[in-house]
Amino acid sequence: MSNMISYRQAINEALIEEMERDPNVFIYGIDVGDHDCIFKTTVGLKEKFGPGRCFSTPLCEDTLVGFGLGAALNGLRPVNVHMRVDFLLLAMNQLMNMAANFRFGSGDKLKVPLVIRTIIGRGWGQSYQHSKSLQSFFAHVPGLKVVMPTTPSDAKGLLISAIRDDSPVIIMEHRWLYDAVGEVPTPQEPIPIGQSRILRGGADITVIGTSWMNVEALKAAEVLAKQRGVGVEVVDPRTISPLDDSLIVQSVKKTGHCIVADYDWINCGFSAEIAARIYEKCFNCLKSPIKRIGFAETHCPCSRPLENMFYPTAIDIIRAVEEKLGLPETNLSGENFYSYENKFRGPF
Amino acid sequence: MIAQSFSTLIRRAMAPDARRLLNFELYKKLYLIRRTEETIIEHYPENEMKTPMHLYLGGEAIAAGVCHALGQKNQVLCTYRSHGVYLANTIETNRFFGELYGKATGMAKGRGGSMHLSSPETGFLGASAIVASVIPVATGVAFANQYQKDEKIVAVFFGDGAVEEGNFWEALNMACLLKLPVLFVCEDNGFAVHTPVSQRHGYNSISQIVKQFNCSVLDTETTDVEIIHDLAQRAISSIRKENRPVFLCAKYYRYRRHVGIEEDFESGYRTQDEFEKWLAADPVRLQRVKLLKSGISEAEIVSTEKKINIQVENDIKLAQEAPFPNREDLYERKERQNV
Numbered sequence: 001m002s003n004m005i006s007y008r009q010a011i012n013e014a015l016i017e018e019m020e021r022d023p024n025v026f027i028y029g030i031d032v033g034d035h036d037c038i039f040k041t042t043v044g045l046k047e048k049f050g051p052g053r054c055f056s057t058p059l060c061e062d063t064l065v066g067f068g069l070g071a072a073l074n075g076l077r078p079v080n081v082h083m084r085v086d087f088l089l090l091a092m093n094q095l096m097n098m099a100a101n102f103r104f105g106s107g108d109k110l111k112v113p114l115v116i117r118t119i120i121g122r123g124w125g126q127s128y129q130h131s132k133s134l135q136s137f138f139a140h141v142p143g144l145k146v147v148m149p150t151t152p153s154d155a156k157g158l159l160i161s162a163i164r165d166d167s168p169v170i171i172m173e174h175r176w177l178y179d180a181v182g183e184v185p186t187p188q189e190p191i192p193i194g195q196s197r198i199l200r201g202g203a204d205i206t207v208i209g210t211s212w213m214n215v216e217a218l219k220a221a222e223v224l225a226k227q228r229g230v231g232v233e234v235v236d237p238r239t240i241s242p243l244d245d246s247l248i249v250q251s252v253k254k255t256g257h258c259i260v261a262d263y264d265w266i267n268c269g270f271s272a273e274i275a276a277r278i279y280e281k282c283f284n285c286l287k288s289p290i291k292r293i294g295f296a297e298t299h300c301p302c303s304r305p306l307e308n309m310f311y312p313t314a315i316d317i318i319r320a321v322e323e324k325l326g327l328p329e330t331n332l333s334g335e336n337f338y339s340y341e342n343k344f345r346g347p348f
Numbered sequence: 349m350i351a352q353s354f355s356t357l358i359r360r361a362m363a364p365d366a367r368r369l370l371n372f373e374l375y376k377k378l379y380l381i382r383r384t385e386e387t388i389i390e391h392y393p394e395n396e397m398k399t400p401m402h403l404y405l406g407g408e409a410i411a412a413g414v415c416h417a418l419g420q421k422n423q424v425l426c427t428y429r430s431h432g433v434y435l436a437n438t439i440e441t442n443r444f445f446g447e448l449y450g451k452a453t454g455m456a457k458g459r460g461g462s463m464h465l466s467s468p469e470t471g472f473l474g475a476s477a478i479v480a481s482v483i484p485v486a487t488g489v490a491f492a493n494q495y496q497k498d499e500k501i502v503a504v505f506f507g508d509g510a511v512e513e514g515n516f517w518e519a520l521n522m523a524c525l526l527k528l529p530v531l532f533v534c535e536d537n538g539f540a541v542h543t544p545v546s547q548r549h550g551y552n553s554i555s556q557i558v559k560q561f562n563c564s565v566l567d568t569e570t571t572d573v574e575i576i577h578d579l580a581q582r583a584i585s586s587i588r589k590e591n592r593p594v595f596l597c598a599k600y601y602r603y604r605r606h607v608g609i610e611e612d613f614e615s616g617y618r619t620q621d622e623f624e625k626w627l628a629a630d631p632v633r634l635q636r637v638k639l640l641k642s643g644i645s646e647a648e649i650v651s652t653e654k655k656i657n658i659q660v661e662n663d664i665k666l667a668q669e670a671p672f673p674n675r676e677d678l679y680e681r682k683e684r685q686n687v
Contacts, residue, residue: 026495052495057522058518058521058522058525060484060514060518060519060521060522062484062514062515062518063483063484063487063514063515063518063519063522064484065484066481066482066483066484066485066487066488066515066519067484067485067487067488067491067519067522068488069484069485069488070425070484070485070486070487070488070489070490070491070492070502071488071489071491071492071495072488073468073473073474073485073488073489073492074423074488074489074492074493074496075492075496076491076492076495076496078488093478093481093515094481094484094485097476097478097481098476098478098481098482098485102474103680104459104680105456105459105460105464105466105474106456106466106468106474107454107455107456107457107459107466108680108681109466109468109469110466110468110473110474142680143680
């Protein structure tokens with residue numbers, strides 16, 4: 001049994017099911033309890049579970065994470081939402097100095113079952129303070145788990161696992177993905193944190209994508225298969241930390257070519273970690289150097305044409321594949337690439 | 349003044365024997381803290397306790413008074429200067445010294461050291477070395493207590509430097525808004541490391557400002573552990589009865605340097621005279637005199653002190669002899685897979 005549902009609905013279902021299953025689960029954060037319901041992902045929670053288990057809070061990001069830590073220490077399973085990952089920068093002390101360490105520092109006597117949901121991604125001229133990803137910041141610190149689901153099924157299964165996990169988990173949701181529709185089994189079993197997934201099989205080249213970049217990678221793979229007969233294997237790590245690199249290594253050993261398309265800046269980013277692991281574990285199998293694709297090495301601009309230049313797309317992946325495999329440029333004029341222009345009208 | 353008269357009321361209300369017993373128990377805690385800190389001073393130069401030491405000397409009445417009122421059913425969170433609170437909460441020194449020596453017998457297997465004591469089983473949830481950072485955590489702990497309706501109160505200890513941090517104001521706001529069962533304990537020694545409050549606060553009285561929030565405020569400059577205990581009891585019953593947090597500001601004098609075991613009056617940022625003034629009202633001596641006046645004999649006090657001396661001597665020896673942790677203790681326990 002399965003249903004075709006949106007990513008947004010998948011998250012909503014995971015929350016409802018977990019809150020029904022475990023009375024210790026509650027959700028809170030800035031604007032969590034209002035009528036917008038965090039891009040409609042928390043619809044119905046307040047009505048179903050009451051304002052004691054779904055509520056808006058004062059604007060104090062750092063304290064909100066510390067609040068979650070304290071509640072978790074005492075046996076609750078808090079889900080704290082931050083509408084932009086940029087806002088989570090205000091909570092770095094509680095995240096990195098406190099939540100990440102409390103279990104270790106207690107000699108393993110305490111558990112910290114805390115979930116941080118944070119939203120990433122572009123929208124309506126978000127500019128430089130509403131557009132970051134920063135997965136490598138969080139993944140850098142021992143004690144924090146970081147997941148970036150791409151499909152509705154992964155969003156649901158990973159959020160369920162995050163809520164049941166006894167360590168802090170940051171789940172990063174790309175706002176464009178909320179509209180993505182996919183097959184979600186009923187019931188959706190929890191998907192273990194720390195397992196990658198092959199989104200599309202292929203024998204010629206490996207693309208490792210994170211979050212929205214997997215949507216672009218799948219589009220690129222489709223075009224290249226159709227027009228060039230090239231088999232692109234798309235691997236989604238799903239969990240940034242702890243990273244399961246086994247499928248990545250297996251895939252690169254098979255194809256010998258690798259592109260890392262991380263939804264973030266390249267410099268000191270997660271793509272560097274992936275590249276380093278591939279060099280460590282399959283250096284002899286590489287037929288070409290690893291190629292990294294990410295945000296332009298600059299600030300995120302507001303102006304739409306500039307914003308379009310800032311973000312990498314399927315076209316960048318196609319061009320990188322051609323370069324690696326020594327193919328001439330594919331004519332893309334007949335292709336229909338993802339565009340947000342007609343789907344989104346603001347105000348944010 | 350209010351504190352004094354309230355204490356007098358309680359004193360009258362309690363049977364003299366019960367009062368005497370309470371004072372003796374409070375003295376044991378004061379003495380345990382004092383003796384432990386003095387023992388650390390004695391052994392620290394051996395360079396075997398390789399952890400930054402923030403001694404609690406001078407503040408004993410706050411830790412002993414508040415922790416005795418709380419007992420082990422309630423909860424506490426602390427700063428890096430938390431020997432006093434840990435000892436008053438647990439009354440144990442074996443795992444304590446084990447931690448200071450970085451040994452496997454430490455309560456956190458040597459992972460935390462002096463600045464990160466931990467004893468969740470007795471309600472001491474942890475201590476942080478980032479100023480003010482435990483205050484938000486206390487709001488969450490209190491929220492869980494409120495959510496689970498378990499009547500527990502959490503006391504969070506912090507210094508006067510912490511009230512300059514955003515975390516303090518954010519957490520105070522959360523606690524007052526959500527009517528959380530939190531006892532805020534400001535251990536006010538007038539210095540943030542070496543910087544006096546006059547160079548840090550753009551206002552005269554923290555208590556006057558906190559009073560504008562929906563919480564109760566108690567202030568004291570006493571070094572009398574009995575008064576602090578009674579104030580803490582009053583705070584606890586007020587939190588339960590009035591259903592809102594209490595902010596307790598207790599002034600004290602830090603006897604030694606910010607970190608390390610030495611005195612530092614020669615460095616010029618504070619004076620020996622000031623110290624002498626506070627020393628004249630030393631909390632441990634004050635309480636000892638009180639016990640004698642109440643009819644407890646010198647012999648009985650000495651015998652109790654000896655027992656504590658032996659406990660401390662034995663436990664520091666055990667820690668010195670204990671093994672260091674193994675390689676696997678470098679890592680967090682491998683997690684049970686939840687899914």
